[in-house]
Amino acid sequence: MDLLQRDRLKRRALVSAVIVAEAVRCVECGICTYNCPQGIDVRDHVLSGLPVSDAGCLTCGECVARCPRGTLRFEVSPLFRDRVGPGRPVR
Amino acid sequence: MTRRYVIVGNGPAGVAAAEAIRRHDTAGEIRIVGGEDTGFYSRPGLAYLLTGAIPEESLFSRPASDHDLAGIHRTVGTVREIDPQRHRIVLFDGQAMSYDRLLLAVGARAVRPAVPGIDLDGVVTLDNLDDARRILRLARRAKRACVVGGGITAIELAEGLAANGVETHYLMRGDRYWGSVLDPYESALVEGRLAEEGIRIHRGVELAGVIGRKGRVAAVETRDGSTLACDILAVAIGTQPRLELAHLAGLQTGRGIWADATFQTTDRDIFAAGDAAEVLDPETGKRGIDSLWSAALDHGRAAGEQMCGVGRPYRRPAPFNVTRIGGVTTTLIGAVGTGARDVDLVTLGRGDSNAWREHADAFAVVSDGEANHLRLVLGPDRLVGAVVMGDQALSRPLQHLIRERVDIRWARDRLSRGPIEVRKALQALIERTVPLGAA
Ligand SMILES: Cc1cc2nc3c(=O)[nH]c(=O)nc-3n(C[C@H](O)[C@H](O)[C@H](O)COP(=O)(O)OP(=O)(O)OC[C@H]3O[C@@H](n4cnc5c(N)ncnc54)[C@H](O)[C@@H]3O)c2cc1C
Ligand code: SF4
Ligand code: SF4
Numbered sequence: 001m002d003l004l005q006r007d008r009l010k011r012r013a014l015v016s017a018v019i020v021a022e023a024v025r026c027v028e029c030g031i032c033t034y035n036c037p038q039g040i041d042v043r044d045h046v047l048s049g050l051p052v053s054d055a056g057c058l059t060c061g062e063c064v065a066r067c068p069r070g071t072l073r074f075e076v077s078p079l080f081r082d083r084v085g086p087g088r089p090v091r
Numbered sequence: 092m093t094r095r096y097v098i099v100g101n102g103p104a105g106v107a108a109a110e111a112i113r114r115h116d117t118a119g120e121i122r123i124v125g126g127e128d129t130g131f132y133s134r135p136g137l138a139y140l141l142t143g144a145i146p147e148e149s150l151f152s153r154p155a156s157d158h159d160l161a162g163i164h165r166t167v168g169t170v171r172e173i174d175p176q177r178h179r180i181v182l183f184d185g186q187a188m189s190y191d192r193l194l195l196a197v198g199a200r201a202v203r204p205a206v207p208g209i210d211l212d213g214v215v216t217l218d219n220l221d222d223a224r225r226i227l228r229l230a231r232r233a234k235r236a237c238v239v240g241g242g243i244t245a246i247e248l249a250e251g252l253a254a255n256g257v258e259t260h261y262l263m264r265g266d267r268y269w270g271s272v273l274d275p276y277e278s279a280l281v282e283g284r285l286a287e288e289g290i291r292i293h294r295g296v297e298l299a300g301v302i303g304r305k306g307r308v309a310a311v312e313t314r315d316g317s318t319l320a321c322d323i324l325a326v327a328i329g330t331q332p333r334l335e336l337a338h339l340a341g342l343q344t345g346r347g348i349w350a351d352a353t354f355q356t357t358d359r360d361i362f363a364a365g366d367a368a369e370v371l372d373p374e375t376g377k378r379g380i381d382s383l384w385s386a387a388l389d390h391g392r393a394a395g396e397q398m399c400g401v402g403r404p405y406r407r408p409a410p411f412n413v414t415r416i417g418g419v420t421t422t423l424i425g426a427v428g429t430g431a432r433d434v435d436l437v438t439l440g441r442g443d444s445n446a447w448r449e450h451a452d453a454f455a456v457v458s459d460g461e462a463n464h465l466r467l468v469l470g471p472d473r474l475v476g477a478v479v480m481g482d483q484a485l486s487r488p489l490q491h492l493i494r495e496r497v498d499i500r501w502a503r504d505r506l507s508r509g510p511i512e513v514r515k516a517l518q519a520l521i522e523r524t525v526p527l528g529a530a
Contacts, residue, residue, distance in 0.1 A: 022487065025413050027384045029136030030149030043152055068139065068415040070422070070483040 017059050017074040019052035021045065025071040032063035032072060046071060094119040096398060097180060097188050099170050099336065100196030101125025102134070103384055104365025104391035106153065108194050109163045111395030119399075121162065122188060124180070126169045129220055130155050134441075135384055135414075137223040141251025150220070173340040175358050192360055192398040195337060195348055196391060199330040199366040199382060202438060204239075208301030213308030214324045217244055217441075226325070230255035233322035237262055237311050239298050240327030241269050241433055242440025246281070246416050248325040249290050260319060261285065262296040262311070264434045271433035272423065274466060276458060277478060284417030284462075298324075329438030330382055332367040345369050346438075347380050352404035354394035362398055364390035372407045381410055381444040409476070409493045410444035413486070419462045422486045425476035425493045427468055457510040467517075469507070472500050488521040497524050 023046055032042035038056045042063045045052045052063075064072045096112050098105045101123050109121050132150040139145050158165060168182040173193070181187045201216035203209050215226050226248075230236070235258045238249045245261065246268075253259040267278035268285075282292055297314040301324055310320045332347035343349045343357040347369030354362045354370070365387040369378045381387075389408075396402030409425035439445055455467040463481035467474055467489075473496045479486045492499070497520065499506070505516035 024385050024411060027135035028133035028152035029139050030133065030145055030152060031136075031139060034145050034149045047152065068420065069413045070420050070486065 017076050019045070019057065019059075019063060019072055020075045021049075021051075021071050022073075023047070023049060023071070025069045027069060029068070031066050031068060035062045035066050037062060042072070051075070094191045095189060096121045096192050096194070097190035098123045098194045098196060099125075099180070100194070100198060100365065100367075101127065101131055101165065102196060102198050102365060103387040104196035104198075104367075104394070105194065106131050106158075107388045107391030108196060108364060108395035108398070109158070109391075110161070111392045112399055113161045113163060115396060115399040115401050120164075122164045122166060123158075124166045124168055124170055124182065124188070126167075127219060127221070128167045130165075132220060133384075134219070137217060137220065138247035138251060140220075140223050141217075141226060141247065142254040147220070147224075170336055173336055173361075175340050175361065178360065190360070192362065194354075194394055194398065195356070195361065195363045195367060196365045196387075196394075197333040197336060197367045199332045199347075199439075201244075201327065202329050202331045203326055204298060204328055204437075206298055206300045208303050208308075209326075211301050211303040211308050212306050213322055214301060214326060215248075216326050217248055226251065226323075227255065229323050230257050233257045235260070235319075235321040236323035236325060237319060237321045238325045238327070239264075239311075239435075240325075240329070240440075241265075241435030242272075242327060242329070242443055243414050243416060244327035244441045245325075245435070246285070248327055249285065250288060250417075252323065252325065253288050253290050257323065258291075259289070260291045260293060260321070262293045262298065262313070262319075264295070264297045266294050269433065269435070270431040271429060271436070272427055273478070274429055274454070274456070276456070277464060277466070277480060280419060280462060280464065280480065281417040284419060288417070327440065329436045329440055330366070330443075331438060332369070332380065334367075337363070337367075345378060347378075349378065352406070353397040353402075354390065354405065355397065362394045364394040370405065370407065373404065374406065379407055379445055380439055381407075382439055382441050383410060383412055383444060385412075386410060386444070409490075411490060411494075412444070413483075419480050420483055422477075422479040422483060422490075424479075424486075424490050425468070425474070427466070427476035427478050455506045455513045457513050465513075467506060467513070469499070469503060472498055472503075474499055485517065488517075492520060492524065495524075 026046045040054050131153050136150045170180050171183045172181040179189050201218050236252045238261045249259050249261045268281050299314045300312045302310040310318045312318050334344050337344050337348040348363040350363040350368045351371045352373050354364050356363050366382050369380050371378050393405045411424050413422040458464040466478040468476035474493050477489045502516040502520050505512045
């Protein structure tokens with residue numbers, strides 16, 4: 001597989017991902033929102049319980065990586081979203 | 092008749108209560124009185140303000156306009172008096188408010204050790220935004236700082252000061268960091284990280300006094316008679332729930348304001364929640380105090396419902412905190428206490444829970460020699476606690492196993508048979524109780 005194609009595949013996988021949060025870990029510090037290059041209010045999504053499925057999200061992972069509490073994660077398929085309750089293990 | 096709700100405290104407990112009340116009583120009159128002249132902000136975020144990871148604006152997580160829309164009135168002011176007979180509170184500026192239901196969500200304050208010089212300019216604690224601003228101001232001019240105390244706040248202070256280029260010395264009374272909650276390996280892991288950040292750790296050192304010059308901190312003096320010159324002394328030896336208002340109202344108090352599982356105090360129209368409350372767990376008959384952001388939100392929500400006459404009695408979940416200590420993401424769940432006494436904390440610290448001090452007699456430990464470490468605390472038939480450092484993949488399943496009190500008897504033997512078996516047994520437990528990905 002050439003590099004470009006691999007890149008494209010990776011991109012497709014990432015684009016179908018959304019950022020979801022485990023709200024109980026969040027302390028509302030705002031680091032995620034502050035570091036989002038797209039200006040998405042990630043914290044507000046966490047507080048309202050909604051995943052970041054904003055069309056502007058680059059799935060760059062800045063918010064996931066910088067959250068000091070491990071609150072955020074990628075979830076690959078939005079189809080599974082509603083079936084995942086709090087505290088349930090998800091891969 | 093329109094019910095009048097007054098909430099003292101603009102922290103997470105107070106705000107969550109106001110929001111819960113509005114959900115259940117659309118007509119009621121809701122007032123929040125808070126002592127700080129800022130809007131609602133993230134207190135745990137103050138640590139990141141100190142290190143420069145975020146600017147101050149980032150701390151304000153809930154726009155005031157949301158509350159205006161919900162008709163929640165906010166007043167800045169400090170409550171001076173409660174008259175439970177007349178159902179009235181009075182602020183220092185003379186303003187009076189009548190209530191049908193009152194919530195005390197007044198939080199806790201840092202305690203200072205009773206040593207000479209402790210009130211000198213340059214001795215700091217970290218309770219609120221004003222404190223963080225003061226620390227940043229002082230750090231600009233300071234060369235050297237000393238930190239005394241323990242728990243999460245002591246580390247946050249040390250890291251914050253070091254990040255501002257101040258030579259930082261952490262004076263520990265004990266021989267290792269947070270010995271009542273962390274095991275020796277975990278303490279060493281954190282201490283190693285702090286050393287990498289340039290923080291100098293001194294063990295077995297006890298503060299005897301603060302030496303001043305022109306009213307400002309010039310040095311600290313230790314029990315063995317030596318002195319260390321510094322411009323800042325940061326103190327984090329524990330917190331104390333604010334009890335003054337409860338005493339004025341004649342409420343019963345212990346370490347905190349006594350509340351039952353419906354958050355009612357010993358006065359039927361006054362409720363207490365958050366860091367200030369010592370809440371009865373009907374199941375164990377014990378009272379507990381948490382100093383945790385998520386617990387304060389839970390308390391507030393449940394207390395707000397009870398004030399509207401709805402909701403179920405509160406069952407204290409296994410307390411849970413996740414934080415970054417020494418750069419290592421660390422989750423503490425349930426009873427992780429080591430049984431050791433902590434000489435650096437005289438009371439409960441911030442981001443702390445007394446439930447972590449309860450300890451069981453069996454542990455299972457898995458460490459990879461790097462920053463990834465897992466400690467499970469085993470009860471006779473269920474997991475009672477866990478410490479997850481570094482890789483957090485197991486943190487959520489563990490939280491579930493502990494909070495839901497999942498029966499582990501069939502796997503318990505394997506959990507005490509070395510790292511490889513522990514991982515396998517844990518995996519089996521998780522898969523058996525909650526199939527991965529299933530609802
Ligand atoms: C530096 C720091 C780090 C922390 N780190 C963590 C962490 O990592 N994880 C975690 O879970 N928790 C952490 N916490 C603890 C967490 O912030 C508290 O548990 C939580 O804020 C408690 O909420 P509360 O609403 O009970 O009280 P607070 O948030 O303390 O709010 C109390 C409110 O009462 C007001 N008040 C008090 N007395 C009066 C009066 N007489 N009149 C009017 N108003 C009054 C105050 O102005 C304030 O608005 C940390 C706290 C601090 C300070
Ligand atoms: S993944 Fe990147 S673009 Fe998307 S919300 Fe997080 S920081 Fe913003
Ligand atoms: S960085 Fe993490 S803890 Fe902070 S507001 Fe965002 S999700 Fe919450």
